[in-house]
Amino acid sequence: MASRQAAALLTSRSPDKPASALHVCVVGAGLAGLACAAAAAAAGSCVEVIDERSALATHPTHVNVVPNLLRDLVALGVGADCVKAGFPYRAIRVMDARGRNCCELPTPRLAPVGYPEALGMAHGELVGILAKAAQDRGARLFWETRVEGLGWNMGRATLTLSDGREITPDLTVLASGALSPLRDAVLQIRTAPVCLGHEWTYTHSPRPHGFDHASLVLDSGGQRAFIVPTSPSTIGIALTSGDASRPVPPVLQPLLARLAPDTPRVVRPLLAGFLQAPWHRGNLICVGECAHTLPPHFGQSAAQAVEDAIVLQQLLAQGLSPAAVAERFSERRHARAQIVYELVTQAARAQLSPNEETDLRALFLRLSRLVAESA
Ligand SMILES: Cc1cc2nc3c(=O)[nH]c(=O)nc-3n(C[C@H](O)[C@H](O)[C@H](O)COP(=O)(O)OP(=O)(O)OC[C@H]3O[C@@H](n4cnc5c(N)ncnc54)[C@H](O)[C@@H]3O)c2cc1C
Incomplete structure (x- = not known):
């Protein structure tokens, strides 16, 4: 039964299926990936999460x-x-x-x-809660499975996994972290925080x-x-x-x-690092630190990862095609996250070399006004 479900999950679906039936593959079970998995599953998608680690990260943070x-x-x-x-x-x-x-x-x-x-x-409590929410909504987590390569098939990403499978999900969510070579290969860029x-x-x-x-x-x-x-x-x-x-x-x-x-x-x-637009290619989007690596100042790093998930959920719930979800996600997230990135990075630099001109409280208040509005 379980293998039938897995096989069904891994079968390609037509790109024009409603979003509620989409097969979404999330690469990376960090905070961003798990939040997106919970969000996509809540929107009715059939979600699998792939991570090369053996279990949830537990560090004393x-x-x-x-x-x-x-x-x-x-x-x-x-x-x-x-x-x-x-x-x-x-x-x-x-x-x-x-x-x-x-x-x-x-x-x-x-x-x-x-x-x-x-x-x-x-940190471990939060990722544990997100993982449970994703699983309670039907998402499947595959540990010790590495995405070894990404190719393209008629505009859709095809993932080669370390367990020998090759899958072509309707939507791929790349949440593979700040130093992800996959992102650079997919977007054909060279970037590093x-x-x-x-x-x-x-x-x-x-x-x-x-x-x-x-x-x-x-x-x-x-x-x-x-x-x-x-x-x-x-x-x-x-x-x-x-x-x-x-x-x-x-x-x-x-x-x-x-x-x-x-x-x-x-x-x-x-x-600190920020991916220039677009954050998508075909039916693939970049989320979390893969797109925006924020210094920890003002607590926006995890907050922006979860904003990615909220926007993804809203777009999936609209029943758009995967390519439209990816394009609109990139449009909606990029400009806002860039302002957050600039404010937070300015605060980080000012803290490293304090100067008279930078008023940390004023930066904080500017940021607070921006994020008080939902993404
Ligand atoms: C020590 C520490 C302290 C932090 N403290 C705060 C804080 O106080 N406040 C705050 O807002 N944020 C904090 N953050 C940051 C916050 O946790 C991140 O913004 C958040 O984790 C988003 O990261 P991510 O999920 O995008 O990437 P990551 O957490 O790096 O997850 C990426 C995942 O992708 C997997 N992966 C990568 N490549 C592959 C591949 N090819 N195949 C399969 N899997 C792959 C990795 O194994 C990893 O699990 C902290 C982060 C750390 C590490």
Whole structure:
């Protein structure tokens, strides 16, 4: 029975079938791919997700579920699960190295009444919730399966998989990450995100009593940390590795002192990259970091990945042909994501080399006004 279903799933469908019956193949089970899988399955598509990894990524990182991300997670039908798994907070306190408050960044409520303004949550919790939502809606996840090549057959992408299969889905969603050679091969471009300068270290730590707010610590040398409660018992910490010769900002010392030497951590370079239009070819679209690799400033990286999913769901629900879905997706997402990318990258560069002209709060407010409108 299962193999019959799989065979049916892998059979090509006519390009003019209604979107509700489309066979959608998502390449990559990161946050973007899983959100798109849940969205496409909710729109009635027959979805399979292919990933070369053996299971969901579990690294000790957090996601700052900023107001527009929470609004979109609610629209995706997973808002309540996220609230249950995370820790709500209101406003981000910006402080200097000694812990003196400099200003507050507002977090307006964009999710429906009854939801908090914003949340912190473990990255693994969010991808787990999205994977479950996708599977509950009928999506099938294929682990340890690599897309080894992409060819074209009458304007449609044909995927060669490491298990020997060759499939020609109605719509291919490329969610294979920032450094995807598949994207470059498909779009016949050479692009790679640039490293803006230094690295971020992410870890989880026990939540100090009374720590129920999100904090951004900036010191005059450009070092930076973002701390957010992620559950009643944990906080997530992201800090720039910075200049080793500089002392750790005093406000961070007690938090870092609580970390055992063997506490798991992950180090990630500060990458920025933006795919120029179009984000599609034929019946294939690029989503998530494959299209927009955003620095973590202002929490838009995951938020933009989930916006991709929301727009995909809306277009699929309109019953358009796969090629029309791909074209309209590219049109709707590119211009908006580019403004977000520019604002966030400006903030990242200003943090690396602080200057008088860049007002981080003003950038944040500009960004907030933009993303307050749904994509
Ligand atoms: C350490 C860390 C911390 C983060 N913190 C935050 C945060 O606080 N706030 C925030 O907004 N965002 C954060 N992000 C970013 C956010 O998680 C990403 O925006 C989001 O994961 C989108 O990435 P993605 O799904 O596009 O790509 P990825 O997560 O890179 O997933 C790509 C997937 O594609 C698979 N793949 C690639 N090539 C192939 C192939 N040929 N065949 C099969 N599978 C393939 C890979 O195995 C991988 O699973 C963080 C990311 C990391 C890694």
